[in-house]
Amino acid sequence: MSLLRLENVMASYGASQALFGVDLEISEGEVLALLGRNGMGKSTTVKCICRMLQAEGRIExxxxDLTRLPSHRAARLGLGLVPEGRRCFGTLTVYENLIAAARSGSWTFERVIDLFPRLGERRDQHAYSLSGGEQQMLAIGRALMTNPKLLILDEATEGLAPIIRQEIWAVIRRLKAETGLSILVIDKSLSELKGVCDRATILERGKSVWFGTLDELNDDVAASYIGV
Known part of the structure; x- marks a missing residue:
């Protein structure tokens, strides 16, 4: 059953159009990769889904229908965003960050700590004092504490040390295996995405140009649209 569907979504920043027709679909329990070079509209698509940017077209x-909802109402329907750049509340402690937007459900502080033991060790530290990797763990934990139906990971491993990236990917694999949570992943690591994603959508200049499984993503397609 479809959980999220975008049809011919278009969006602009003032007079500059950024999306020219994005289509994607995520089923319940599915992990979908959103791929494309930098500047092709991936983060803009996330902003449209989360209602941080007005869009034309259909977003269900x-x-x-999300197209006329404000962002806070869309979030309450079950959208959990891990934004690019983490954006933790620096002057709040780890614990305070996690409970700030918590909603009732299976994801509790204790469960997040089981997923990220390091956050338990840093419980009373302010977020600004954490390493980049720890802040990323905190951002993921904070999103899970909203008990989302869809978890959106926007460049969750960007700029992190290799060992921390591997920890994040291990968590994503664990979430898929143990929870059945629907996940939208934006990332550049095709090798890691192949181990966790069911399907992928590629954007080129603000438009969906390819759909399929990661196994179907051949070298020619990757070279044309991803640059690898």
Missing amino acids: FDGH
């Missing part, structure tokens, strides 16, 4: 989530 869990049976609801």
Whole structure:
């Protein structure tokens, strides 16, 4: 059953159009990769889904039309965003960050700590004092504490040390294997994405140009649209 569906989504920043027709679909329990070179519209698509940017076209989530909803109402329907750049609340402690937007459900502080033991060790530290990797763990934990139906990871491993990237990927694999949570992943590591994603959508200049599984993503397609 479809959880999220975008049809011919278009969006602009003032007079500058950024999206020219994005189509994607995520089913319940599915992990979808959103791929494309830098500047092709991936983060803009996320902003449209989360209602941080006005869009034309159709955006449906869990049976609801999102196109006219404000961001806080869309979030309450079950969108959990891990934004690019983490954006933790620096002057709040780890614990305070995690409970700030918590909603009732299976994801609790204790469960997040089981997923990220390091956050338990840093419980009373302010977020600004954490390493980049720890802040990324905190951002993921904070999104999970909203008990989302869809977790959106926007460049969750960008700029992190290799060992921390591997920890994040291990968590994503664990979430898929143990929870059945639907996940939208934006990342550049095709090798890691192949181990966790069911399907992928590629954007080129603000438009969806390719759909399929990661196994179907051949070298010619990757070279044309991803640059690898």
